[in-house]
Amino acid sequence: MAIELNVNGRSYSVDTDPGTSLLTVLRDHLGLTGSKYGCGEGECGACTVLINGNSRRSCITPVGHVHRQKVTTIEGLERAGKLHPVQQAFLDADAYQCAYCTAGMIVTTVALLDSNPHPTDAQIAEFLGGNICRCGTYPRILAAVRLAERALAQGGAR
Amino acid sequence: MNEKETVREEETRANETLAPERYELFAPPAYHFDLERRNFLKVMGGGVGVFLLVRNPAVLGQGRESGQRRFGRPALPENVGAWLHIAPGGAVTVYTGKVEIGQNIRTSLAQQVAEELRVRLDSITMVMGDTALVPFDMGTFGSMTTPVMGPQLRRIASAARDTLLELAAARWKTAKGPLVAEEGMVRDPASGRRVAYGVLAEGQTLAKTVVAADPPLISPEKWTVAGKPVKKIGATPFVTGRHLYPSDIVRLDMVYGKVLRPPAYGATLASLDASAAKALAGVVVVQDADFVGVVAPKPEIAEKALAALKATWNPAPAQPSSKDLFDYLRKNAAPENAQEEDRFAHTVGSVETGLAAARQTFAQTYTVAYIAHAPLEPRAAVAEWQEGKLTVWTGTQRPFGVRDQLVETFHLPADSVHVLMPDMGSGYGGKHTGECAIEAARLAKGAGKPVKLIWTREEEFTWAYFRPAGVIDVRAGLGADGKLVAWEMINYNSGPSAVNTPYDIPNQTTGFHPTKYPLRQGSYRALAATANHFARESAMSELAHMAGADQLDFRLKHLSDARLKTVFESAAKRFSWPGKKSEPGQGFGIGGGIEKGGRVATCAEVSVNPKDGSVRVRRVVVAFECGAIVNPDGLNDQVAGAQMMGLGGALFEAIEFADGKILNPRFSQYRVPRFSDLPRIEVVLVNRADRPPAGAGETPICGLAPAVANAIFDATGIRLRSMPLAPHGVKQA
Ligand code: FES
Ligand code: FES
Numbered sequence: 105m106a107i108e109l110n111v112n113g114r115s116y117s118v119d120t121d122p123g124t125s126l127l128t129v130l131r132d133h134l135g136l137t138g139s140k141y142g143c144g145e146g147e148c149g150a151c152t153v154l155i156n157g158n159s160r161r162s163c164i165t166p167v168g169h170v171h172r173q174k175v176t177t178i179e180g181l182e183r184a185g186k187l188h189p190v191q192q193a194f195l196d197a198d199a200y201q202c203a204y205c206t207a208g209m210i211v212t213t214v215a216l217l218d219s220n221p222h223p224t225d226a227q228i229a230e231f232l233g234g235n236i237c238r239c240g241t242y243p244r245i246l247a248a249v250r251l252a253e254r255a256l257a258q259g260g261a262r
Numbered sequence: 263m264n265e266k267e268t269v270r271e272e273e274t275r276a277n278e279t280l281a282p283e284r285y286e287l288f289a290p291p292a293y294h295f296d297l298e299r300r301n302f303l304k305v306m307g308g309g310v311g312v313f314l315l316v317r318n319p320a321v322l323g324q325g326r327e328s329g330q331r332r333f334g335r336p337a338l339p340e341n342v343g344a345w346l347h348i349a350p351g352g353a354v355t356v357y358t359g360k361v362e363i364g365q366n367i368r369t370s371l372a373q374q375v376a377e378e379l380r381v382r383l384d385s386i387t388m389v390m391g392d393t394a395l396v397p398f399d400m401g402t403f404g405s406m407t408t409p410v411m412g413p414q415l416r417r418i419a420s421a422a423r424d425t426l427l428e429l430a431a432a433r434w435k436t437a438k439g440p441l442v443a444e445e446g447m448v449r450d451p452a453s454g455r456r457v458a459y460g461v462l463a464e465g466q467t468l469a470k471t472v473v474a475a476d477p478p479l480i481s482p483e484k485w486t487v488a489g490k491p492v493k494k495i496g497a498t499p500f501v502t503g504r505h506l507y508p509s510d511i512v513r514l515d516m517v518y519g520k521v522l523r524p525p526a527y528g529a530t531l532a533s534l535d536a537s538a539a540k541a542l543a544g545v546v547v548v549q550d551a552d553f554v555g556v557v558a559p560k561p562e563i564a565e566k567a568l569a570a571l572k573a574t575w576n577p578a579p580a581q582p583s584s585k586d587l588f589d590y591l592r593k594n595a596a597p598e599n600a601q602e603e604d605r606f607a608h609t610v611g612s613v614e615t616g617l618a619a620a621r622q623t624f625a626q627t628y629t630v631a632y633i634a635h636a637p638l639e640p641r642a643a644v645a646e647w648q649e650g651k652l653t654v655w656t657g658t659q660r661p662f663g664v665r666d667q668l669v670e671t672f673h674l675p676a677d678s679v680h681v682l683m684p685d686m687g688s689g690y691g692g693k694h695t696g697e698c699a700i701e702a703a704r705l706a707k708g709a710g711k712p713v714k715l716i717w718t719r720e721e722e723f724t725w726a727y728f729r730p731a732g733v734i735d736v737r738a739g740l741g742a743d744g745k746l747v748a749w750e751m752i753n754y755n756s757g758p759s760a761v762n763t764p765y766d767i768p769n770q771t772t773g774f775h776p777t778k779y780p781l782r783q784g785s786y787r788a789l790a791a792t793a794n795h796f797a798r799e800s801a802m803s804e805l806a807h808m809a810g811a812d813q814l815d816f817r818l819k820h821l822s823d824a825r826l827k828t829v830f831e832s833a834a835k836r837f838s839w840p841g842k843k844s845e846p847g848q849g850f851g852i853g854g855g856i857e858k859g860g861r862v863a864t865c866a867e868v869s870v871n872p873k874d875g876s877v878r879v880r881r882v883v884v885a886f887e888c889g890a891i892v893n894p895d896g897l898n899d900q901v902a903g904a905q906m907m908g909l910g911g912a913l914f915e916a917i918e919f920a921d922g923k924i925l926n927p928r929f930s931q932y933r934v935p936r937f938s939d940l941p942r943i944e945v946v947l948v949n950r951a952d953r954p955p956a957g958a959g960e961t962p963i964c965g966l967a968p969a970v971a972n973a974i975f976d977a978t979g980i981r982l983r984s985m986p987l988a989p990h991g992v993k994q995a
Binding site: 120121123124125128131132133135136137138139140141142143144145147148150177178179181182187191192194195198200201202203204205206207210228229230232233235236237238239240241242243244245246 | 363364366493494497498500501502503504505506507509510512518560561562636637638639640685686687688690716718719895899900902903904905906907928929930934935936937938940943
């Protein structure tokens with residue numbers, strides 16, 4: 105069955121079962137490998153994407169559910185070759201070790217700061233609570249979220 | 263360093279590199295084919311090459327067998343440990359067999375080269391973990407990169423700088439002595455003229471060799487590039503999603519694989535009906551003895567094909583479960599390893615005499631559960647055959663080890679297998695073996711196409727290997743003066759590293775018993791040292807309590823190792839030890855020790871919820887000294903990251919198993935540290951620029967678990983002696 109998707113502003117038609125996970129479609133049908141597989145059960149956040157602006161676990165999202173909806177992945181955050189302020193903040197804060205969790209962390213942070221531009225530490229911990237960083241880089245990730253918060257507040261938002 | 267300390271450090275290193283890899287074989291190659299270094303360089307386009315010759319690869323853990331022709335490229339000369347190339351035009355490329363797994367050695371090694379060679383950091387390219395391009399390396403583990411590969415690269419870079427100075431002197435017909443190398447150029451202070459390295463390298467085919475300990479190194483006290491905080495180099499692709507991890511590699515015509523797993527360890531295939539799977543479009547079923555797998559054009563079809571396989575299995579043999587694990591280990595100390603046991607036994611004086619004279623005696627047992635590395639990127643491999651040659655992209659800490667496994671499995675000549683290791687989603691000691699690469703290669707052979715195989719999280723939890731579980735018995739005696747007169751600590755199964763005590767005790771015996779063990783086990787971030795530190799440092803606080811002494815004072819009273827004393831005092835100072843309790847359920851603990859040449863001390867503050875017994879680690883202060891610091895930024899991350907990872911093993915991580923099955927093979931069932939567990943972490947780095955740098959990926963994890971156990975006792979009066987300490991909270995009376 106053909107499923108129509110809008111990913112990072114481009115339209116795609118994908119021939120697969122509607123039960124196939126969005127993550128598989130992104131990675132293995134569309135070649136967008138920035139979203140990562142870490143668990144396949146919605147527990148690690150490595151596969152996080154935005155669906156109509158909300159952060160969702162693509163590994164447990166059947167692609168049939170996002171038919172004709174707007175999906176944004178880590179690859180879709182840049183504009184005109186410029187990093188999204190959250191990406192820039194992770195770069196500036198050096199907020200990774202192996203960086204396998206980074207795409208999910210960044211996408212989740214984009215959603216967080218979009219819905220709550222000035223979160224408390226507890227709110228950050230809660231919102232990012234579903235994202236595992238096995239390298240334990242949480243302190244720097246927290247610093248990156250704070251940097252991004254400032255950048256967005258100073259007009260980095262789009 | 264005094265002699266005793268030197269011996270201890272050497273022992274530690276020997277134990278750590280050998281013990282955890284007991285089941286892996288490192289055999290020397292059968293052949294060496296010589297190829298002249300100059301010819302080699304010619305093929306590389308000329309320039310200046312400096313090769314580090316390693317005389318005794320077994321000791322250094324690298325440098326073996328580089329003398330084969332590989333994949334159309336000329337072979338490297340033999341016994342090269344690492345090498346550096348300055349191309350005409352000035353590009354600097356460093357070739358090392360070490361791999362980047364998130365510990366950021368790509369950055370810290372480049373810093374050291376930049377320092378010695380006097381070039382900008384961004385002019386250096388590090389080629390790592392590609393078996394066709396880099397010299398042989400045993401693997402990236404055991405905290406060996408910084409102490410071994412770091413100095414090697416510094417020597418190479420220093421020799422290269424010297425060669426460039428010579429070239430400039432010859433060019434200007436002047437003496438080399440006064441010339442200065444800086445910023446990728448040689449300058450003549452007398453005339454002010456300058457020439458770039460890239461110009462000097464033009465028209466040259468100059469191959470130089472150095473041996474370990476050859477040219478002088480810039481003392482860390484004078485470092486300007488190394489020793490400074492530097493962010494991960496080349497990091498942009500990691501925030502844009504463009505970096506290709508092993509699981510992201512795509513090849514033309516590639517298909518996707520799945521492997522049929524037995525329902526339990528040791529269950530064998532009785533029968534297979536693959537007809538339904540084969541009927542699916544594009545599916546190939548590959549069976550080779552007990553190995554069964556499927557490939558399909560897309561992963562979702564491969565999953566369907568796997569589910570369509572109808573297999574029956576012979577029942578798995580009876581095997582121990584996590585419930586009787588510790589009994590099992592103690593009862594199965596393997597007598598056939600008696601010799602190995604002796605090697606790790608250490609005795610001073612007589613424990614029995616000491617105990618007989620003691621005023622108070624102490625005997626306790628500590629246990630450590632099996633835990634999983636659970637790197638966020640599970641094992642992944644893409645395998646491709648072309649004209650009998652095999653190329654595999656895979657995540658591993660031992661690309662050459664995986665290559666050797668492939669060579670052996672498929673009966674190929676070594677030069678027919680090429681392993682590439684793109685910077686991966688970490689390993690923590692858990693990706694030393696090549697099973698996923700082998701499976702992908704077998705599937706690719708059967709499919710006649712490149713195959714990608716990514717293990718599911720469940721497979722990673724089940725079919726990888728674990729940090730060994732252990733049982734540790736401690737006996738001790740306190741004299742009338744409140745000082746230890748006897749100490750005995752015996753470790754079953756989890757390993758000998760750091761089993762010796764750093765404390766001054768007149769009568770002591772420490773030792774390690776290998777045992778039979780129920781699960782596949784192997785390396786982990788400071789695997790044995792974590793267990794041994796947990797037992798020893800918990801016992802030290804228990805003994806302090808018995809003696810009516812403060813946990814810190816009691817330790818200092820028994821310490822003559824000045825470096826360890828320093829980190830204890832530094833951590834205590836920052837923590838404001840002994841701390842002041844301001845609310846119920848609050849407690850403070852300390853722990854520390856020596857491992858892999860480093861010194862660590864950790865102070866922890868916990869709060870135990872009086873209602874439900876849940877434990878929160880609120881604050882961790884960790885002081886760490888590993889000699890001269892190469893990259894304070896990277897080091898800080900390693901140290902802080904180790905606390906975060908250590909929290910999991912300390913408080914709640916444990917593999918549960920029964921009847922050959924892992925009972926909690928998912929992140930929803932196996933809890934790992936998350937944001938909500940993040941304590942305030944303060945890292946105190948003690949820089950000893952006068953000492954050679956030691957590795958830092960492992961040691962900092964050692965003090966955390968005992969510090970937390972001691973803090974829980976301080977908070978509740980309840981002594982927990984099993985790691986994980988409180989997977990379901992502390993049960994209070
Ligand atoms: S892969 Fe989707 S949450 Fe882990
Ligand atoms: S940086 Fe390795 S998992 Fe987060």
